[in-house]
Amino acid sequence: MSFTARVGSALGLGSFRKNKREREAREAAELQSGVQRAGSKSQLEIDKSIWDITNGVHVEEIKVGRLRHTWEAVCQDAKTVGETVRRDPKVAIIPFVLLLLIMGGGLWALFASANQEYKHRREVASQIANDKALYLQTELAKAFLPAYVCSVYVRRDPAWPAVNASFGPMALEMIRLSHAGSVLTLSLIPWGVIQTMVPLKGSGPPDDPNWRAIGKDWLQDKFNQDKVLQSISSKNLTIIGPYNLTQGGIGLVAMLSINIAHAAPSAAFDIPPYVHGSLGAWQTPPRTQVGPNLTDTPYAPYMYDEATSSKWWGLTTVLISWDVLREDVTRLDDLEAQGYSYVLSRPVLRKELLQARPDLANGTHDLAVAWSSSVQEVPLDATNNRAPPRAPGRARPLIYYDLHERLDGPVHARVLVEGAQLDLYLSLDDGWTPRWKQPMVAVTCVLSFLFSLMLFLVLVNRRQHMRLLHAMIPKKVIETLRRGKIFTESFEVVTVLFSDIVAYTTMSAHMAPIEVVQMLDELYQEFDNLAEKHKLYKLDTIGDAFMLVGGAPDREGAAAAAARVAQMGLDMIRVTSTKILAGGHVVKIRVGIHSGPAVAAVVGRKAPKYTLFGDTVNTASRMESNGSPMRIHISMATHGLLQEAGGFMMEPRGEIPIKGKGVMSTFWVTGTHVWEQGPCPRSEAVDISSLPEPNAAALMAARGSNAPPPSSLVPPPIIAEHADEGEGSDKPADDAAHSGASVAVKLTPPHNRREMMGGNSQRRSNLGPQELPAVAAGGLHTPAGAVAEATEVVAGGAFCATGEDVDSQPGTPRTTARLAA
Template identity: 25%
Template sequence: EKRRRASCSQVPEGNVTNHSKKRVSLISRLADEGARPGRLVRNLSRRSSVGSNSTGESRWTRTMRRLSDWSSSVSGSRAHTHDGRTPISSYWSRIATVKGEEKQKLSCWEATQISASLQWRVWIRTCQTAAAHSKIIFITVLTFSIICAVGLTIVFVFASNYEKSLRIDAIKTTKVMEQRIPAELNKALLPLFTMEEIVRQVDTFSDLSFKTKKAPLYTTGTGRVFRNVTGICDDTSYTLPYDEIASSVKASAEMPRVLVNVQLAPFGVVCLLHPLINSEDFEDGIVMNNTGARGLELLNDPVNGYYARESIKNDRVTIQGPIRLVQGNVPVVKEALIARTPVYLDGHNLKIDGKNYSFWGFTTVLLNWAQLKSQVGLDEYFQSRGFEYRMTRTDILLNFTTNEEYTRTANIGKSEGSHILNSDNTVTVPLQVTDNEWNLTVGCNCFVAPWKAGAATGVVLGSLFVSLAVMTVLVAKKEHELLLYRMMPREVVHRLHRGETVVEKYDLATVCFFDIVSFTAISGTMDPVDVMAMLKDLFSEFDKLATKYQVCNVETIGDAYIVIGGGPEKCLGREGAEKVALFAYEAIEAVRNLRFQNGSSVSIRAGLASGMVIAGVVGSTQPKYTLFGDTVTLASKMESTSESMRVQCSDMTHRLLRDSQNYIFSSEQRIGYNVFPHPTYWITAATKRRNKRDGNHDLVSASAATINVSNFHAGVYESNEVFHDEEDSPGDIP
């Protein structure tokens, strides 16, 4: 301490005055920026960082570190140090240097850049820490998977229920047409059954079947089969009463423009038609002339024969179509349905497939299907509700080539946008009509929940956000743990977590003190920021070596660095002494090669002592792992009485190093310095013990090979001593 004070007194008064003026100017500058000058005065006026908080950093250290980080984001073109860092003073001078009376302020854009850069660095650091610990990655992925799976399941279940409700609404909407279409169609087919009863009840038409049956057959050029019914079907004794009856039936049906023709086909031959020439059900001068259909033989016709015979065998109404009726290249009926029902009378006979049927003939109605759909309002009804539709009828047909039956689904009505319909967006209801199987398919693209994709995306993003938040918490916890482990031994941290009082006794541990030579004088000529940067670089090198040699960094007080071996790591006394000695030895060489940002270098001295050490945690608000005992005091004195770039050890440490099983340490007893009751020693070299299969010693590190004793100005030595076992020869020791 006397030496330090003497060094401090050697600093020129002018330099101290100039430095103080700069510091006062700096404080006033920061006060304008919203800083707390009281705290800065206390920190600036101290020789080193005053106390440590629970994170192991002084407030001044944290401030300097943050300013150093900010500087790299703002001053991209500024010079960097040898390790890639931006000099701390670059940003410090940006906000703190006074140029006359002008104040340099950051713009909003620069402040935004700084903030974004800080957040990005924090995130990158978080990801790096997470990647280094597989447990954090596993928990993060597991959290994402569970939340995502549960969330998506809930979304899909709700979406499925919502879509089911939409389908139910569509079915309810379709129910209206499910009732209306069959009702209108049955109303249009009512004359079919009326004429059937008239034939049965009125004897006027009963003999027509026998007459048409005897009429000669002939085939047209198109292959259609006709009978020559001239003089039969144009007989006024049949046509007049038929026109009167059919006209009344057609009128009573109240289906104008839909029911366009009523026919009788005795013995399957089209004979009586009303109206024979129809103009009342058409507009724009269109006339439907049915004269050409008279005499058509339905039972033997290649187109209608199969369906006519099936209608007789099954005694059911058959509906053909929709077909396009064209006369003179003019489409009279664009979509026509032809409905037939067989009439059975006693005394009449028709043999089909070996079976006799009392078949008289057919009653037939011709319907304008397009007009019927318009009258029902099919297109308008579904269009107003945002639906598309398709109506189909399944027919059983005959392949005339193979004489085999097959089914065909015919479209008998559809909307303009029916092409979008598929099995995923439709509902189908059957229509109860008199013929075959009719189905009404209704649908739209609205059967998919509109919020489904957005909700699923939200769940995924939410899961990702929560999992990243969990990862951030785990990383923060892990960094906190690692920070605590750097401040205290792992077992001590665990005991503190359990609420135990930590007091440990190490019977034979080795303590090492480091100190920067003439630190007071050096720091007096440097800015505080540069002092902090110098200590940071120096102690970072020491931390690397402490990790390498598995020694515990107990404390950092100003420019002093304290480690212990053979204590928390639970090893033998000689092993702890060996680790600490190697650490101290290589630290000397690391400092020798270390250059700071301003190109300067420092010298250190080290002191080692071994013996009983009491370790424990003191304080509750800011707990601190501390060493107690005579050994600690002795190690401190070993350091304070050591010389620049040399390692001085106590007699007990000297003995432990002599018993080292892995290394051979060379030492020199210190002569002419009788402060201690026992001799002290300079450690001058360390080599790895010879392997029995190898004839040479391995050097521990570059420091063991490059230390040149002649460079030390330690005074006069009485003798050189080398620690070795009997199996080692002195000639092997460098």
């Protein structure tokens, strides 16, 4: 074999496939041997190189804090959820609408129930207040009964001597029989002057404070004139108070006018003149009064009623202890036991306010006469107008106004007793609004939110699963499989694209597994984006092989599908030419395209996959394996469809032998014009015959400080790429051996220790050490670690080592191979 043929063999032509396993084994052994010889220093260099390759990627040996790891996982999940919502807003809209419906319905039902409970509580309180008002009205009427008895007693025999003689024993008996002992005194008031009162102790005020009431002229009492006038004019019982009594304590006065029927206008009823001062010096000023004193009073019209021939005799009063009534009769404390706060008040007159609270004289106010301790606490030493209460803190002095305003929306009931008015206000201690309302509002909102959140997470999870499923299987296929049927579909014309990475086997053998994964992931993400851009369906990735189809699973015109696939291939070449992958790797790819009939199906039950079957797939694979780096190899069928689509630049390659197919006429796709017509218009012109190189600064940054200068600074020799065909590929024999080319070999020393060891370096040859014997067999003796540079001089019109037809001038250096010893 000639020296040129031996170099051609070293470049990977013909026998490369047969020696692949042996070459990889020798490479691994030499690499292991070099590492053992390098010692600890070389091991550190290799570790640093691996760190440079991974570029800071976390590996399992790195200890990451549990909290940080959890936070990163949460952030990643949130990012994924956000991306899912962005892609399909319905995932968030449906739970949000459901949240509004559930929360709105729940809150509506909750507020309706709370409002119903509110009304029910107020109805119950109103009923209790009305019952208590009726009870108070009945009990007060019982307490005032002695006034009616005295009136009947006087009318029976109005002569004063007879009345005065028997009034004492009769009054004492009525006091004894009074309701709960609430009656304090009974008085007879002929001509409006108090002349007798029962009981009276001793002979003067020192013995009994009630003595000071003897001789009081009610007709001249300007302060209570309205009440006296009401009693005289209406001839009905009139209530005065509760008010502070002169003798101490708090009481009520029941006053009843006494009129004697069938009496003459001049009738005197044997009532003697009253001499004020006859009982003692405490009666001042002294006066003698005969008959009623009507001076400056409105009572004269009521002294005699001609219609009924009745003469006014005088008044009778019953003094009742309000303290006894409040504590023993009214039973207002029962309201507190039922959970209510109450206030019992009476309207207060302006003249009362002028005496007690001038600051309140200009408004309408109520004076509280009884209330619960929760409304207003009373000091322990407080008294009822100098009268001590039964228990400390139980006094109810008449000094508080408008206490009912402190109650929360109280219900009201009015007590009317013989012209007197009392107002009862009731409020529920627990509040009218049920206590469970606010917690239930919170529970309803939280449960609604949790339910909607669960639905949101379920929809997001389902959407992510469906998205993942749709990424593997088309939608229409999923529907068929759900029904338990087998999916098959025939297509008259589809266009299939295959691509793989040049020299992938050799490259991956000298790379860490994580670096290989990173490299493929970065590259295939770019390809996936392009497939989505051109609306093509990705069929599979096997190692470095990438396969997609146009015209399936969604049918479209054959020319349009072929145009999309061809445009995809051009974009793949352009992206790969400038893409710097993990570790600073720059790769090259081959692309092959063929169009023809195919059958799509999903076979098997485990890990189902949407797959194309037919000779079209095999032919597309042959187009790729018989192609050249960074070029698009197409068949005659695809060429015809692209011509129909229009706008593509194509070059004939000629007839080449294809394994299993015989000789086929194939073409190169070199670019596309701006094309606004046809089924697949294009707004950008593309030409892959002159591709841009990777950015030098980015390449140096990716490879680290130990990387050699970029090609823009030091022009490197052109590295010949050898084929890494698939199993059974048949490479055309239009190589340098048939072109009559000559080869010159130049020896250069290794650049660094890493290159000598076969490390990952830009200067390392793409060829493994198994190609070296082919060079050595030609009589070439090189020192250890030297690099052989082979320059192939190609005659005009000859094919390149990979099968390209290069329009080079005769004698032009075309390909240089650098072989690492």
